[in-house]
Amino acid sequence: MRTSFFTYSLSIVLLSLFLVSNTFAQEQDLSDYRMRFRFKSIKQPDQSRILEASFIAANKKDRKDRVPVYGADITFLNVLGEEQVSLGSSKTSKEGIAQITLPENQSYLMDPEGRINFRAVFKGTEELDGEEKEISIKDIHLDLGLIEKDSVRTVQINAHTIDSLGLQIPVVETDIIISVGGMLSKMVIEEGSIEDGTYEFEMPTDLPGDANGDIKVYAIIEDHDDYGDVVQKNMANWGVSKKSGQESENTLWSEAAPIWMYVVLTILLVGIWANFVYTGIHLFKIKKEGKELELKTEN
Amino acid sequence: MEKGNTKKGSTNRRKFLKIGLLSGATTVAGATLLANLASEEELQASGEKIRVLTPDGKMVEVDAESINNYPEAHITPAESRKGIPDRKFVMVIDLAKCKNARNCVESCQKAHNLDYNEEFMKIQLIQDHEEAEPYWFPKPCYHCDEPPCVTVCPTGATFKRDDGIVLIDNDRCIGCKFCITSCPYSARQFNWSHKPKFDDTSQPYSPETSVPGTEGTVMKCDFCPDMLRQGKLPYCASSCPMGVIYFGDKNEDMVTNGEETVRFSELINDRGGYRHLEHLGTKPNVYYLPAVNRQFPLERGFDVDEEIIERYKDVPFVQDLKDQGKI
Amino acid sequence: MDVDIRKRELVKEFSPMLLKSTKWSKIWIGILVGFILWGLAAFVIQVIKGHEVTGMRDNVVWGIYIINFIFFVCLSYSGAFISGILHFFKTPWKNSVSRIVEIITVVSLIIGPIFILLCIGRLDRLHYLFLYPRIQSPITWDIIAIITDLIGCFIYLYLTFIPDFAILRDNSEDVPKWRRKLYTFLAIGYRDTPTQRNRLHKITRIMSAMIIALAIVAYTVLAWIFSLTLQPGWNSTIFAPYFIVAGLYSGVGVIIIAMYLIRKYFKLDHYIRKVHFIGAGVILLVISLLFGYFTFSEYFSRWFSHKTHDANLLNTLFNRYFWEFIFANYIGVLVPIVILFFKKFRTIKSITFAAIIAVLGLWLNRYLIVVPTLETPYLPIQDTRPEFIHYSATWVEWALSFAGIAAFVLFFILIMRLVPIIPMSGIIDYEREGKGGTNSVTQHQLK
Secondary structure (H helix, E strand, C coil): CHHHHHHHHHHHHHHHHHHHHHHHHHHHHHHHEEEEEEEEEEECCCCCEEEEEEEEEEECCCCCCEEEECCCEEEEEEEECCEEEEEEEEECCCCCEEEEEECCCCCCCECCCCEEEEEEEECCCCCCCCEEEEEEEECEEEEEEEEEECCEEEEEEEEEEECCCCCEEECCCEEEEEEEECCCCEEEEEEEEEECCEEEEECCCCCCCCCCCCEEEEEEEEEECCCEEEEEEEEECCCCCCCCCCCCCCCCCCCCCCHHHHHHHHHHHHHHHHHHHHHHHHHHHHHHHHHHHHHHHHC | CHHHHHHHHHHHHHCCCCCCCCCCCEEECCCCCHHHHHHHHHHCCCCCEEEEECCCCCEEEEECCCCCCCCCCCCCHHHHCCCCCCCCEEEEEECCCCCCCCHHHHHHHHHCCCCCCCCCCEEEEECCCCCCCCEEEEECCCCCCCCHHHHHCCCCCEEECCCCCEEECCCCCCCCCHHHHHCCCCCCEECCCCCHHHHCCCCCCECCCCECCCCCCEECCCCCHHHHHCCCCCHHHHHCCCCCEEEEECCCCEEECCCCEEEHHHHHHHHCCECCCHHHCCCCCEEEECCCCCCCCHHHHHCCCHHHHHCCCCCHHHHHHHHCCCC | CHHHHHHHHHHHHHHHHHHCCCHHHHHHHHHHHHHHHHHHHHHHHHHHHCHHHCCCCCCCCCCHHHHHHHHHHHHHHHHHHHHHHHHHCCCCCHHHHHHHHHHHHHHHHHHHHHHHHHHCCCHHHCCHHHHCCCCCCHHHHHHHHHHHHHHHHHHHHHHHHHHHHHHHHHCCCCCCHHHHHHHHHHCCCCCCCHHHHHHHHHHHHHHHHHHHHHHHHHHHHHHHHHHCCCCCCCCCCCHHHHHHHHHHHHHHHHHHHHHHHHHHHHCCCCCCCHHHHHHHHHHHHHHHHHHHHHHHHHHHHHHHHCCHHHHHHHHHHHHCCHHHHHHHHHHHHHHHHHHHHCHHHCCHHHHHHHHHHHHHHHHHHHHHHHHHHHHCCCCCCCCCCHHHHCCCCCHHHHHHHHHHHHHHHHHHHHHHHHCCCCCHHHHHHHHHCCCCHHHHCCHHHHC
């Protein structure tokens, strides 16, 4: 016990020494790294918007060597000409990502075309240069309808933007990916392009969905020049549940054994122990007879 | 000391910074301040590390966030017997893509705090017959539907859950080793002696994490239910650079290797999925896609350390390669 | 009364065995205790350092502990089986051997299960077997079978001891007081009256039948620990009867060796005679033929059908374990058959020699059932650590094995100190039934 504790603490000490030396060693070759500063907007199903900046140092020579910048202060701004409004700031996580979430009713500064300009700024420190990135996004309204058309289960996507006059303008030539949600990931079921504000296709009929037969459908526009990332989701009870009945029978590998095993074991044990008891009773009788005999001889 | 520290870590993880700006934007931040870093590092020296760059230009190593951590709930041995409701987990291993990169083995070892030679996931080199070229064969526990190991356990220390996972409760295991002899796939291992790592009480024992181990008990691949509960893939599947390992819920009919998600039934039917040693009737939940149209030549797999190559010396094909001087 | 005089004579004849301890017996006991202490030291080391001190590793998780376990437990079952048969069928010459058999039964049933405990990683959790029992597990069956059998054998052994305890109680004027008290207590007032005698005979007879049945069940369950798994060398339908025959083979072998030693050491040439050796030898011959037949049939069918995994196993057996295989399954079977088959070879010494060969061969046969199978799993072992690929027992395992044998011999000697190795009551019964006649001469009368 004592020795194991000793080796344990020793290993901790050695490990921290190793870490320290590591830190110094790495400090030297920061020039080998190119800073990657990326910025995107994700419009979510609840109409809120995530602004996400990722800040990663990538080794110029070794593609696999990517080090996230941790704890860098990123400020997010809404810009229009000279005017700028701070939307919030956040520190990068251990993955090098800083995020803020803007609610649906957030008001933005917008140019006449309906574009919103976002800017993510890292001010820079003595060691790291400042970074700045700007994106220009049009607010898009994406609808995902799961409807039955002539008893054909159909996925219908409508997308439009609103211009400065408040008119709905249908979206054109925009790639869209439709997938269904699972426990661990989303599975793509259709890839297409929105023309004239809509896209429509027939839903596969053999998807199992979750335990209740509910299928979650996602429509996703990814990394679009005008709209950024946009996600919309909907749900329908269209699943063909394949859940195999998992009745907990008595099997060899369940907790309780097949009934016959209990029966056979009980019969065997009762039989054998009855015999043991029978033997015991007779031994007791022998003892009693012996005692009687003793009493007789004494008398 | 350790315990207090864990507590601090978990509150940090859940800390939300609310900054009211303009019309009340909410900022969600990974808010562990750098000032805390140094002390945290020293205390959790045994934990998993990732390398990050700080704004003042220093590369430091900090604790990774999700190595067997239980931010929300600890699953006790009793709870872990039930399984995740309405799930039936399956794994599909695409042998055509495996090149013995061993990331699955190593990430699993890190996550389960295993030693160099302790492998829940083993990569074997299998040669089906003399004419066939051998192929790399990653072998986890098969989590059989009719598991012989569970049948023979005298105390119910190993059990089959409703979600298909076979786990071991090493608080219950008496170490009779009968399950090891009855597993036809050699999936189980024994803790032959006490190791300092077993004393690590920084997280409570759960059969779902298999950590910390206990002397004199059996251990094996657990399909990482702790990760599944967080909606994440098991370590082996998420770490494979080739996307060899697909994992998912059979009830949903979806499996994913982290990059692509496909229908389980289509994958099995279109690509000739099979289960190893089907004739034994154990009904495994791990399926293999045959090693056809391979993406890598076999020799690529010998780009690992000497001791691991040594393992495969008895495979006839490897002897031929050695004679030809190819490896 | 004739009988009482006869009893007194017998007690006089056997009491030196019970009371006198010679210099040699003290040395022997000293050596045995030494072996046991050595084993205890090994056990302590195993408990402190863990199972790492054994040769067992992840592939071969069971080593010579389980082999000793099967060996001793089978020895016990065969003892019970033989003793039950001797008693149930009232075999005429049973007197000379029945007590040896009964003691072997009980002692080996105490020693055997200790070896399975040595295999268990967490002895501190042994009570979980009863807290969380699973009826499906063959281990549970085995535990129930062993416990039941142990109790049954104890009862049976006690029943056969009662009349002798009574005789010793009635004729123990010149023995220490504690011994007399012990005999009085153990004889539970048995006065050898006709009612008592009939009663005792009846229950002993029923128990002897019970013991045979128990032994068969217990043998079968033991064989099932192996044959119910999927392993190539174990999953065999004939394992249960094979284990019964193999157990009897070792059982008869050990009985012959014990008879030889006891005869020599206690100079009981008159009671344990050549005719007994020849009788036991003929039984050993029959069983060795049966055992050879089962062994052949087991390996032959594997060799002939040569499924891949069976072929791999046979490959291991015929290469790595070539000499062990030859000794266990050729020499261990054929030599006893040759010795015992020809009448002129049947001397006391040669029969004992055959028995020794049989017992050693059988132990190796068990080794070849357990270890090579575990070394040849379905998926080939791909490892670089030699101890994980091949099993070889360490000194700890050998020390504990020899301690087990030493404990077996020691217990045997101690029980022989308590009651005569030849049942006196048996001799009386035998003479009473008039079968004695000229045969009923005793050593005493010969002098």
